[in-house]
Amino acid sequence: MFCTEDKELLRVDHIPIVRHTKVRMDANPYFDTQYFIDRKFHHGMKRLSGRFKQIWKNQHGCCYHCGLPMDISDEREIFFKVPKAMGGKDEVRNMAYVHKHCQQIFLERRAKA
Ligand SMILES: [Zn+2]
Structure with missing residues (x-):
């Protein structure tokens, strides 16, 4: 082993x-939006494993807050639908992926409410 x-x-x-899946040659990002959404989803399915893969699958790779498709390389966080402080459990059905910036907006709005 190389080490110091x-x-x-x-x-x-x-x-x-x-393995990287090549983009279909005839796919147009402006017209074939569903193709690119599915592609992002499948990319996440390949990258994630275990419970994280299940969470991703449950929401079809879309942000729980804004509903837009997420890219697996986007900054994201785990959102607890029922907050842990209110007895929410650390289990897949209570967990969802959200964009990091969507979570920040969510927290700011909640703080004002
Ligand atoms: Zn979002």
């Missing part, structure tokens, strides 16, 4: 290989 006293080289065999 306090650092070691990243082991690339720990990183799963994720």
Whole structure:
């Protein structure tokens, strides 16, 4: 293993290989919107695993707050539908992905209410 006293080289065999799916040649981002939404969804399904994959699947890759399709590389957070402070459980059906900026707007609005 390549390492120094306090650092070691990243082991690339720990990183799963994720094949890139090419964009269909005739797909137009302005007309074939559903194709691109589905593509983003399937991309997330390939990248996520376990309960995170299930959460993504439950909401078809769309933000729980704004309803827009999320990109797996977007900054996102887990939103608890019933807040933990109000007895919400740490389980898949109580959890949803939200855009990080949507969550910030949500928290600001809640603070004002
Ligand atoms: Zn959103």
